[in-house]
Amino acid sequence: xxxxxxxxxxxxxxxxxxxxxxxxxxxxxxxxxxxxxxxxxxxxxxxxxxxxxxxxxxxxxxxxxxxxxxxxxxxxxxxxxxxxxxxxxxxxxxxxxxxxxxxxxxxxxxxxxxxxxxxxxxxxxxxxxxxxxxxxxxxxxxxxxxxxxxxxxxxxxxxxxxxxxxxxxxxxxxxxxxxxxxxxxxxxxxxxxxxxxxxxxxxxxxxxxxxxxxxxxxxxxxxxxxxxxxxxxxxxxxxxxxxxxxxxxxxxxxxxxxxxxxxxxxx
Amino acid sequence: xxxxxxxxxxxxxxxxxxxxxxxxxxxxxxxxxxxxxxxxxxxxxxxxxxxxxxxxxxxxxxxxxxxxxxxxxxxxxxxxxxxxxxxxxxxxxxxxxxxxxxxxxxxxxxxxxxxxxxxxxxxxxxxxxxxxxxxxxxxxxxxxxxxxxxxxxxxxxxxxxxxxxxxxxxxxxxxxxxxxxxxxxxxxxxxxxxxxxxxxxxxxxxxxxxxxxxxxxxxxxxxxxxxxxxxxxxxxxxxxxxxxxxxxxxxxxxxxxxxxx
Amino acid sequence: xxxxxxxxxxxxxxxxxxxxxxxxxxxxxxxxxxxxxxxxxxxxxxxxxxxxxxxxxxxxxxxxxxxxxxxxxxxxxxxxxxxxxxxxxxxxxxxxxxxxxxxxxxxxxxxxxxxxxxxxxxxxxxxxxxxxxxxxxxxxxxxxxxxxxxxxxxxxxxxxxxxxxxxxxxxxxxxxxxxxxxxxxxxxxxxxxxxxxxxxxxxxxxxxxxxxxxxxxxxxxxxxxxxxxxxxxxxxxxxxxxxxxxxxxxxxxxxxxxxxxxxxxxxxxxxxxxxxxxxxxxxxxxxxxxx
Numbered sequence: 001x002x003x004x005x006x007x008x009x010x011x012x013x014x015x016x017x018x019x020x021x022x023x024x025x026x027x028x029x030x031x032x033x034x035x036x037x038x039x040x041x042x043x044x045x046x047x048x049x050x051x052x053x054x055x056x057x058x059x060x061x062x063x064x065x066x067x068x069x070x071x072x073x074x075x076x077x078x079x080x081x082x083x084x085x086x087x088x089x090x091x092x093x094x095x096x097x098x099x100x101x102x103x104x105x106x107x108x109x110x111x112x113x114x115x116x117x118x119x120x121x122x123x124x125x126x127x128x129x130x131x132x133x134x135x136x137x138x139x140x141x142x143x144x145x146x147x148x149x150x151x152x153x154x155x156x157x158x159x160x161x162x163x164x165x166x167x168x169x170x171x172x173x174x175x176x177x178x179x180x181x182x183x184x185x186x187x188x189x190x191x192x193x194x195x196x197x198x199x200x201x202x203x204x205x206x207x208x209x210x211x212x213x214x215x216x217x218x219x220x221x222x223x224x225x226x227x228x229x230x231x232x233x234x235x236x237x238x239x240x241x242x243x244x245x246x247x248x249x250x251x252x253x254x255x256x257x258x259x260x261x262x263x264x265x266x267x
Numbered sequence: 268x269x270x271x272x273x274x275x276x277x278x279x280x281x282x283x284x285x286x287x288x289x290x291x292x293x294x295x296x297x298x299x300x301x302x303x304x305x306x307x308x309x310x311x312x313x314x315x316x317x318x319x320x321x322x323x324x325x326x327x328x329x330x331x332x333x334x335x336x337x338x339x340x341x342x343x344x345x346x347x348x349x350x351x352x353x354x355x356x357x358x359x360x361x362x363x364x365x366x367x368x369x370x371x372x373x374x375x376x377x378x379x380x381x382x383x384x385x386x387x388x389x390x391x392x393x394x395x396x397x398x399x400x401x402x403x404x405x406x407x408x409x410x411x412x413x414x415x416x417x418x419x420x421x422x423x424x425x426x427x428x429x430x431x432x433x434x435x436x437x438x439x440x441x442x443x444x445x446x447x448x449x450x451x452x453x454x455x456x457x458x459x460x461x462x463x464x465x466x467x468x469x470x471x472x473x474x475x476x477x478x479x480x481x482x483x484x485x486x487x488x489x490x491x492x493x494x495x496x497x498x499x500x501x502x503x504x505x506x507x508x509x510x511x512x513x514x515x516x517x518x519x520x521x522x523x524x525x526x527x528x
Numbered sequence: 529x530x531x532x533x534x535x536x537x538x539x540x541x542x543x544x545x546x547x548x549x550x551x552x553x554x555x556x557x558x559x560x561x562x563x564x565x566x567x568x569x570x571x572x573x574x575x576x577x578x579x580x581x582x583x584x585x586x587x588x589x590x591x592x593x594x595x596x597x598x599x600x601x602x603x604x605x606x607x608x609x610x611x612x613x614x615x616x617x618x619x620x621x622x623x624x625x626x627x628x629x630x631x632x633x634x635x636x637x638x639x640x641x642x643x644x645x646x647x648x649x650x651x652x653x654x655x656x657x658x659x660x661x662x663x664x665x666x667x668x669x670x671x672x673x674x675x676x677x678x679x680x681x682x683x684x685x686x687x688x689x690x691x692x693x694x695x696x697x698x699x700x701x702x703x704x705x706x707x708x709x710x711x712x713x714x715x716x717x718x719x720x721x722x723x724x725x726x727x728x729x730x731x732x733x734x735x736x737x738x739x740x741x742x743x744x745x746x747x748x749x750x751x752x753x754x755x756x757x758x759x760x761x762x763x764x765x766x767x768x769x770x771x772x773x774x775x776x777x778x779x780x781x782x783x784x785x786x787x788x789x790x791x792x793x794x795x796x797x798x799x800x801x802x803x804x805x806x807x808x809x810x811x812x813x814x815x816x817x818x819x
Contacts, residue, residue, distance in 0.1 A: 050422065050451040157315070183449070186314040186478040191521040213451040216523030243526045257456040261481040262525040329709055356715040369706040373728050382724075386715035432714070 009078045009092065012038045012175050012207060017074030019053070019060040019231075021217075030056045030069065032231040039165040040174055043198070045218045045239070047211075047254060048228035057228070058177050062089050062220055073128045090120040094168035096197075098180035100160035104152040110163050111148035117167045120216045135166040158189035165196060169204075176201075194220050216256035219243065227251045269341045269442055270302035271472055272326060272359065276335035277301075279321055279496075295321045298335070307440060308473040310464065310483040310504070312518060313493035319476045322493065323444055326474075327361060357387050358476045360433035364445035366425035370417045376403075376428055377413030383435045402431040406461060423454040434465065440472040448479045459485060480522050481521070484508055492518070553804050559797035560807030566613040574607035578764040587780050599769070599783055600776060609790055611764035617796070619680050619758075620745045624738045626684035627691050632730065634688075635695025635721065639703065650696065653689035661686040665748065669757050679758035683748050687741065694737055698730050732809040743795030750791060766791055 019031035025146060031053045038044050046054045053090075060071045063085025076083055078092055094117075097103045104113060112134040115125070123131065136144035139162040152160060161181065178197065182190040182216050198221050201208050211224060218239065225242040227235040229250040235242070246252045278297040280292040296318045303309055313319045324330045326337055328344045337344045338347035339355045347355060360383070363369035370379050377399050384395045400410035406427040417425055426446065433441055447458050459482070466473060475487055483490050483504060490508075492500040492515045510519050567572060577597070582602035589597045596605040638646040656664065661683075670684035702708055708725055716724065752758040759765040761772070766787040773783035787792030 042441055049453050187480070187521040187523075188314050188517055189477075191523070194523075214523070215452060216525070219524045219527045222527075239527045253453060257452045259525060260459075261452075261485065263485065282643045329712055329714060352717060356713065359713075361710070361713050363706045363710060365706055371711075371725055374724075382711060382716070383714035384698045385715075386720065402584075429710075432710070 001115060008040075009174050010040055010154070011077075011079060012093070013077040013080075014038075014057070014061045015075055015077060017057065017060050017071065019056045019065065019069060019071045019074075021069045029231055031060060031071075033073070034228075034233055035230070036226055036233060036236070038175060038207045041201070042206045042223045043201055043208045043210055043221050045210045045212060045222035045225045046228060047213065047215065047218055047225060048250070049254070050213060052228040053140065053231040054213075054228050055179055056231075058095075058179050058209065058211050062093060062095070062177065064089070064092050064243070088119065088170050090173065091171050093175045093177055094171040094173040096161070096164050096168055096176060096178040096181045098183050100157055100164050100184075101152060103164060104160060106152050109149050109151055110155075113163070114148070114167060114170055117170045121171050121173075123170075123172075131170060132166075135169045136163070138169060138200075139163070139166040140192070141166065156189075157185055158193065161189075161193055162196070165193070165200065169200070174206060176206055176208045177211070178208055180213070181210070182217060183214070190217075197221065214255060216261075217245075227254065268304065270338075271340060271370050272303040273338045273341075274301045274322075274326060274335065275338065277322070277325055277332050278334040279318075279330070280333045281326055288428075294496060296332075299498055301491065301498070303440060303472055303474060306470050306472050307489060308475065308487045310475045310477060310487035311493060312424075312477060312480065312483055312490055312515070314319070314478050314514075314518065316495075317493040318496040319493055320444060321496075322347055323361070323474070323476060324441055327359060327365065327442065328355070331441040341368045354504065355388050356383070358439045359442070360430050360436065360440070361442040361444065362426070362433050362446040364449060366422055366429050366446075367417065369429050370425060372417050374417075375413065376415050376417065376420070377387040378418070378433045379428060380413070380435055385433060385438050398435065399431075402435055403428075405434070405465075406431045406527040423450060423457070426450060426454070428459060430458075430461065430465075437469065438471060440474065442474045445478075446474045448477055462486065478518065480508070480510075480518055541601045552800050556797040556800035556804075559793050560801060561685060563613050563617060563794055563797075567617045570610050570614050574604075574610045576604040576607045578603060578607040578611040579762055580604070587776065589782075595817055596786060597780075597782060599772065599780075599792050605769075605783070606788060608764040608769060609766070609786060612766045612769060612787065612790070615676075615759055615763065615765040616746050616749060616791075619676060619749045622680050623683050623687070623745050623749075626680065626744070627688045628734060628738075630684065630688045631691030631695055632734075635692035636699055636726070636730070637738070639696040639699025640718075640722075646696070650693070653692050656686070656689045657693075659686070662748065662751070666757075669752070674757045676753075676759050679749060679752050682752075683745055687745070691734065691737060694733055698733055700727055702729060711785065736802055736806040736809060738783055739798055739805055742798035742802070746794060746798075 013035070015035050017031055017034045018029070020027045034057055036044070044055060046099045048054050056065070056069070059065050060074065061076055063071070065071060076085070076088060078088075083092070111132060114135070115128055118125075118128060118131065132148060133144045136147055141147045141159065141162055147155075147159070147163070155163070156181065182193050185193065194217060197208065200206060210217070212218060222239045225232045225237060225239050227242070227248060227250055229248075235246070235248040238248075242251060243255055246255050247258045277296055278294065279296040280294040282292045293358065301507060311319050311322065321330075325332050328337065332364045339347070339359070343352065344355070377396070380399045381395045382403055384390050384398060390398065399413055403410045403413060407428050408424060408431070412420070412424075417428075420428065429446070443462070447455050450458060463486070466472070473486070475482065477483065487504050489496055489504055490500075490504050490510075492510065492512055494512075494514040500510060502508070502510060502515075510516055556588045580603060582598070585594070585598045585602035586592060586600055587636060588602070591597070594604050594606070596609070599605060599608070621725065634649055659667075664686035665679075665682040668685055669678055672678040702725065708721065711721055711725055749758060750765065750770070753765050753767030754771040756771065759768050761768060769787040770784055773780070773787075776783055
């Protein structure tokens with residue numbers, strides 16, 4: 001499945017990443033000298049309150065920052081080799097975004113989107129139909145042939161999110177960056193998408209960086225957790241330790257707020 | 268006791284038009300009967316597309332139902348006099364899901380919160396200012412922030428501003444349309460506490476629209492489950508909330524685990 | 529393959545920029561102030577009577593008496609240019625006032641009420657928009673007769689559909705916004721809703737559209753006057769001046785160049801201001817610097 005010159009990468013390392021916004025001359029640090037390692041086969045959750053810099057870490061590592069935001073330092077290494085962001089995107093790292101509706105081009109069908117991803121992955125157009133059908137079936141879009149001809153406005157948020165995951169599969173990238181993948185979906189759809197993601201990671205041995213603020217999602221999915229506060233990682237531990245033995249105050253606050261939702265409940 | 272707000276046989280369908288042909292109308296709500304008693308807290312639970320928001324728009328008189336009626340203290344909304352309509356607006360207020368979209372970006376916070384006061388009360392502008400300051404501090408925002416624009420505040424602060432606006436006329440019923448679930452987890456906790464405190468202080472009734480059963484358990488006494496525009500279940504909420512309808516079970520099963528397994 | 533930094537280009541918005549980047553805006557503002565004061569104070573500024581014919585002084589170059597020279601009837605060019613500002617600016621301002629008076633009620637009604645009224649009004653607008661504005665204006669002048677007032681009416685009628693459509697789209701867009709629903713929950717009636725929540729957005733859009741159109745309308749007025757359909761010959765107006773100077777294009781090119789430059793600078797200034805206003809009035813562009 002892999003088309004890159006590196007055969008099966010084992011680790012993706014973000015090293016010394018800084019991201020800052022420049023507003024009217026002065027800089028505001030959003031991410032400060034952050035380093036983390038993502039291994040294939042694991043789901044690393046990046047959690048924190050809103051504004052802690054989780055999404056900016058994700059965007060910064062891929063070189064897709066919004067206007068007015070720059071990343072003065074930092075590099076990404078895959079199996080110890082420096083790679084430019086352009087070489088990562090769509091080849092080694094695929095993305096699943098929060099708002100699927102705005103992530104699709106409204107005047108192109110799902111099949112067009114899938115083909116575009118396959119071109120980036122340098123797959124031949126001949127196998128397009130079969131490969132896309134397979135990927136759509138894998139993410140639970142049972143009526144794959146119909147879905148291929150649909151436009152974004154004809155689909156629900158949950159379906160679009162499935163297609164986005166199918167596109168991640170099609171890219172053949174060994175790493176997925178998922179930025180709040182289920183925040184805009186209702187709980188039932190969320191549960192299904194989470195099942196799908198965890199199945200995928202297990203089956204294909206992918207490495208997933210999961211950005212979220214929902215500790216329920218973390219509890220369901222993550223193997224390891226990195227907690228962010230004010231642009232820095234303040235605690236990094238296996239998921240069980242984060243919930244049962246949180247050390248940093250930021251982690252404790254998150255876990256406490258989360259558990260409060262379950263007060264008096266038999267969950 | 269007369270219910271504060273009640274729906275009788277409430278049905279809503281939207282006509283869809285395209286250039287060449289007309290589609291059959293799509294029914295989004297069918298035959299809803301619902302009473303909201305003074306002081307109670309009711310949850311309307313359902314997944315997206317179940318008709319929750321449509322139901323609320325009918326209950327608040329923002330859209331005309333296709334059939335059936337909504338009654339405010341026993342009087343049909345369509346037959347309210349001008350004065351009664353004002354009374355209805357004062358008594359029933361709402362907080363929207365997307366706080367950023369629910370405030371006019373061109374208006375300052377003070378003006379946003381004073382909007383219901385301007386339209387629905389006879390307070391002088393001095394009295395309005397004082398009331399705004401009082402409301403802001405009651406939702407935990409510095410009254411000096413009244414002179415800020417929405418663009419200068421965070422999402423969580425804006426949601427508090429929206430709550431302050433909804434509380435301005437001392438409503439007897441506050442409708443919260445997914446007003447908590449999209450905030451980040453720390454803010455969720457803060458807003459939940461805030462609503463708890465407000466209810467204890469004022470005894471107002473609350474309608475909570477959500478897809479998240481955890482919030483129902485925390486905040487509500489009664490839950491109504493909607494599916495495809497129909498009411499499929501109505502149950503009291505207690506510690507061991509067990510929904511019986513298929514839809515209710517599905518929503519309950521979708522609740523994520525509190526801790527990793 | 530190795531890339532030391534992951535950077536994206538720094539983009540900045542116009543009004544935060546350096547003095548250098550603001551230069552066009554400053555120049556545009558200067559031009560507008562000069563034009564406005566020329567129009568308002570023409571009788572005091574102009575060195576001579578713009579219509580004073582002095583055949584002895586015809587087609588003179590610049591001199592102490594006539595700074596920019598004289599035309600084929602010996603009239604002072606500078607004075608004619610200054611009085612011409614009155615005509616150009618005045619007619620454009622009237623045009624825009626007329627357009628807004630038609631477009632805001634029509635577009636507002638179409639967006640607010642919708643349904644058949646909307647369909648009908650918008651098809652009418654679409655129909656009118658299919659003609660180039662000049663052609664439509666010429667047709668209307670044919671029907672109404674020549675003269676400055678008719679030219680203004682013709683320009684207003686040929687332009688209002690663009691404005692009406694814009695008003696309608698703003699109204700339609702805002703109508704479904706949560707804050708408009710919230711205002712209704714707060715008890716705002718239709719009139720209050722329109723004044724408090726719709727009009728400011730409409731006004732912002734109109735100001736931008738109008739300022740981008742000012743230059744274009746000036747050209748219309750001058751163009752139609754050039755063709756002899758608008759302002760009558762003895763009156764000082766840039767288009768008329770260019771028209772009058774045609775016969776002397778080789779002997780006295782300045783006669784054409786000077787009013788031409790006036791047109792060019794005012795059109796450019798209007799467009800630059802329009803752009804700047806658009807950036808300024810967009811509420812999404814203003815975070816964290818209010819007074």
